[in-house]
Amino acid sequence: MKILKDEDLCPAAVMRGAIDALETAFRAKAAGEMVSPPRHHVSFPKRGDIVFTVGGIDGERPLAGFRAYETFNGGQHSQVVAVWRADTAELQGVILGERLGQIRTGAIGGVAIRHLSAPTARTVGIVGSGAQARTQLIAAAAVRDISSARVFSRNPGNCATFAEEMQLQLGIAVEPVTSAARAVADADIVLCATSSDMPVIDASELKAGVHINTIGPKTLKGHELGLDVADMAGIIATDSPEQTRAYASPFFLSGTIHEKRMIDLAAIVAGLAAGRTSPLDTTLFCSVGLTGTEVIVASAIFDTI
Amino acid sequence: MKILKDEDLCPAAVMRGAIDALETAFRAKAAGEMVSPPRHHVSFPKRGDIVFTVGGIDGERPLAGFRAYETFNGGQHSQVVAVWRADTAELQGVILGERLGQIRTGAIGGVAIRHLSAPTARTVGIVGSGAQARTQLIAAAAVRDISSARVFSRNPGNCATFAEEMQLQLGIAVEPVTSAARAVADADIVLCATSSDMPVIDASELKAGVHINTIGPKTLKGHELGLDVADMAGIIATDSPEQTRAYASPFFLSGTIHEKRMIDLAAIVAGLAAGRTSPLDTTLFCSVGLTGTEVIVASAIFDTI
Numbered sequence: 270m271k272i273l274k275d276e277d278l279c280p281a282a283v284m285r286g287a288i289d290a291l292e293t294a295f296r297a298k299a300a301g302e303m304v305s306p307p308r309h310h311v312s313f314p315k316r317g318d319i320v321f322t323v324g325g326i327d328g329e330r331p332l333a334g335f336r337a338y339e340t341f342n343g344g345q346h347s348q349v350v351a352v353w354r355a356d357t358a359e360l361q362g363v364i365l366g367e368r369l370g371q372i373r374t375g376a377i378g379g380v381a382i383r384h385l386s387a388p389t390a391r392t393v394g395i396v397g398s399g400a401q402a403r404t405q406l407i408a409a410a411a412v413r414d415i416s417s418a419r420v421f422s423r424n425p426g427n428c429a430t431f432a433e434e435m436q437l438q439l440g441i442a443v444e445p446v447t448s449a450a451r452a453v454a455d456a457d458i459v460l461c462a463t464s465s466d467m468p469v470i471d472a473s474e475l476k477a478g479v480h481i482n483t484i485g486p487k488t489l490k491g492h493e494l495g496l497d498v499a500d501m502a503g504i505i506a507t508d509s510p511e512q513t514r515a516y517a518s519p520f521f522l523s524g525t526i527h528e529k530r531m532i533d534l535a536a537i538v539a540g541l542a543a544g545r546t547s548p549l550d551t552t553l554f555c556s557v558g559l560t561g562t563e564v565i566v567a568s569a570i571f572d573t574i
Numbered sequence: 575m576k577i578l579k580d581e582d583l584c585p586a587a588v589m590r591g592a593i594d595a596l597e598t599a600f601r602a603k604a605a606g607e608m609v610s611p612p613r614h615h616v617s618f619p620k621r622g623d624i625v626f627t628v629g630g631i632d633g634e635r636p637l638a639g640f641r642a643y644e645t646f647n648g649g650q651h652s653q654v655v656a657v658w659r660a661d662t663a664e665l666q667g668v669i670l671g672e673r674l675g676q677i678r679t680g681a682i683g684g685v686a687i688r689h690l691s692a693p694t695a696r697t698v699g700i701v702g703s704g705a706q707a708r709t710q711l712i713a714a715a716a717v718r719d720i721s722s723a724r725v726f727s728r729n730p731g732n733c734a735t736f737a738e739e740m741q742l743q744l745g746i747a748v749e750p751v752t753s754a755a756r757a758v759a760d761a762d763i764v765l766c767a768t769s770s771d772m773p774v775i776d777a778s779e780l781k782a783g784v785h786i787n788t789i790g791p792k793t794l795k796g797h798e799l800g801l802d803v804a805d806m807a808g809i810i811a812t813d814s815p816e817q818t819r820a821y822a823s824p825f826f827l828s829g830t831i832h833e834k835r836m837i838d839l840a841a842i843v844a845g846l847a848a849g850r851t852s853p854l855d856t857t858l859f860c861s862v863g864l865t866g867t868e869v870i871v872a873s874a875i876f877d878t879i
Contacts, residue, residue: 270652270670272577304618311628313609313638316660321626321640323616333618335626335642337656343663347575351642351654355621358648363668365575 271362271571278368280375280404281438283570284411287376288383290569291562292538295380295508297326298559299539304333305561307515317341324561331355334564336370352568361571368400373566374558375404377508377534378460378482381554383412384537384544385506386458386480391416394456396449396469396493398422398431401462401484409458410439417442421452450474460484466491472501480545480552487513487555492521494553499527502553504544506532509559522555531555576667576876583673585680585709586743588875589716592681593688595874596867597843600685600813602631603864604844609638610866612820622646629866636660639869641675657873666876673705678871679863680709682813682839683765683787686859688717689842689849690811691763691785696721699761701754701774701798703727703736706767706789714763715744722747726757755779765789771796777806785850785857792818792860797826799858804832807858809849811837814864827860836860 297303309321317340325333334352350369352361382390390413395402398420409415418435420443422428428445436443446452449470453459456476462484463469475481475498485493499505499522507513510533513520522528534554536542545552602608614626622645630638639657655674657666687695695718700707703725714720723740725748727733733750741748751757754774758764760781767789768774780786780803790798804810804827812818815838818825827833839859841847850857 270579272668272670274575304616306616309614309616309626311609311611311614311640313630313636313660314632316630316632316636316638317663319628319638319640319658321614323624325618325621327619327621331618331621333621333624333644333646335616335624337640337642339638339658339660339663341638341658341660341663343659343661346663347665349654349656349665349668353624353644353646354648355618355644355646356648358622358644358646358651360652360654360670363577363654363670365577365665365668 270360271574273362273364273574275366275368277574278372278570280372281407283372283573284376284379284407286569286573287372287566288379288408288411290565291376291380294326294562294565295535295538297328298535299541302327305559308560322560324564325355326565332564332568334567336563350563350567352564352571361568364567369563369567371400371404373563374401374484374556375408376566377556377559377562378405378484379408379412380538381482381506381534382409382458382480385504385552385554386413387478387545387548390457390480392456393418393458393460394453395420395460396452397462398427399462402431402460403435405460405462405482405484406435407439409460410441415441419444419446419452421446421449461493463493465493468495469493472497475501477551478549482554482556484556487521488516488518489521489523490518496525498553501551503550504532504552505530505555506534506537507555507557508534509557512557575665576879578667578669578879580671580673582879583677585677586712588677588878589681589684589712591874591878592677592871593684593713593716595870596681596685599631599867599870600840600843602633603840604846607632610864613865627865629869630660631870637869637873639872641868655868655872657869657876666873669872674868674872676705676709678868679706679789679861680713681871682861682864682867683710683789684713684717685843686787686811686839687714687763687785690809690857690859691718692783692850692853695762695785697761698723698763698765699758700725700765701757702767703732704767707736707765708740710765710767710787710789711740712744714765715746720746724749724751724757726751726754766798768798770798773800774798777802780806782856783854787859787861789861792826793821793823794826794828795823801830803858806856808855809837809857810835810860811839811842812860812862813839814862817862817865
């Protein structure tokens with residue numbers, strides 16, 4: 270049984286295995302072999318909630334587990350993720366902290382990039398310089414032969430640190446730039462991982478054939494990308510159509526012509542729906558964080574660490 | 575943040591602190607300051623369930639956490655218990671394995687013995703020689719000045735091992751005997767911790783004024799103590815009247831004259847209901863395992879280890 274904390278998890282080292290494991294999980298989802306029930310909340314008066322997400326897949330190597338996190342007031346939050354082998358009842362291990370969630374979201378983005386971006390994609394434009402921006406770029410580099418990236422963030426210090434760290438970690442040129450438009454201009458892949466409630470780029474700044482991952486806010490009340498980007502996209506996909514319909518504030522594409530054409534990433538991975546069909550297709554992936562996927566990624570990490 | 579496994583937990587070392595912490599929790603329960611919702615099950619087709627119990631108390635040092643366990647087919651089962659400080663969101667720690675549950679049940683028994691047995695109780699009779707029998711005796715010795723014990727188990731080898739181990743651990747005389755009747759004869763405290771579906775002792779074998787903890791089966795379909803013992807008892811208490819009404823198979827006192835007179839141990843601990851009133855009162859405690867108490871005991875262990 271393994272017990273891992275944030276300091277034990279190197280996103281770049283585990284990303285490829287996490288992406289591969291999630292592909293298997295998305296295929297299981299398409300085949301109806303994934304268990305991914307709605308979140309379960311327990312309230313503690315005046316304090317907040319403990320929230321449980323549960324997930325598992327059946328098949329040759331069935332897994333089951335959960336993630337638990339709290340919404341109490343406090344500075345440091347630690348999630349608890351546990352995974353069992355469902356065929357032997359063996360507790361594979363437990364992961365504590367915040368990093369697994371970032372790796373998970375990165376790996377979901379990696380699956381989307383593998384199945385939607387142009388196979389020849391070489392350049393990445395990033396808006397945002399936080400933990401999610403890092404794991405998205407690591408995921409892009411795990412599935413495409415990335416040669417260079419440009420990053421923009423409102424905070425020039427964070428932007429420079431991001432560029433320096435990522436350049437070192439991934440061995441590619443990463444250039445900090447002074448506007449979002451400059452970051453995404455000519456990029457084959459665009460990664461938006463901000464906390465912005467207002468669109469950070471215009472569709473006109475993107476090149477035809479680009480693939481975009483949007484990680485940040487995506488509700489009607491606030492969204493880091495506008496409808497113009499959705500209008501431009503030939504394909505719009507998400508990891509959980511179910512969850513886009515269950516947001517407390519409606520999803521930013523609700524009530525638009527785009528709502529019905531959103532495709533489940535699982536269907537694309539399983540070959541049940543078409544992804545990109547030409548180099549000029551613009552593709553948009555809306556990352557919502559499919560419930561239960563932390564369990565899949567944690568299991569993949571236990572297998573390799 | 576602490577991470578503990580079975581080998582880190584010595585029941586005798588942590589029992590007193592666990593009992594004290596549970597007393598505080600039972601007082602909080604009586605005051606309506608304990609959160610202890612029904613179990614939550616998630617099913618994995620063909621495999622089994624993951625079950626979550628959640629618990630917490632408010633007050634000066636608010637705590638919240640959960641226990642998760644599975645019902646998959648397999649030899650080794652490990653539970654996961656996690657506790658947060660609800661006022662700071664700090665994850666106090668995680669305990670993995672099976673031993674915490676035994677310590678928790680022992681400590682609940684200890685609270686019952688402290689509040690229901692005669693303060694002068696010196697001798698213990700035990701039926702059963704498993705892990706639960708051990709933690710019940712450890713709990714009795716933590717709250718009463720026990721000088722000797724007798725133990726009976728169907729398996730003479732286990733019985734002898736139990737006696738030897740407990741004698742060494744607790745520094746009291748522990749004698750293995752050849753019948754349940756001999757174990758409980760003249761005992762001030764009787765601990766039943768068997769898996770028997772049939773009564774293992776007769777009321778006529780007990781002395782007046784005895785206190786009894788029943789840990790094993792307690793449903794109409796199977797029960798280690800019969801109605802004759804309930805008939806003899808002046809006081810019948812349980813740690814969760816709510817849970818006795820929620821058993822899949824009805825509780826063994828359901829439909830009897832005893833059902834309505836069962837007292838919540840929390841009310842006795844809080845002084846809201848009378849416990850023992852005379853040395854000749856026979857008292858019976860039906861241990862059902864109040865949901866959420868693992869969290870309380872885990873927190874007490876984190877405070878001392």
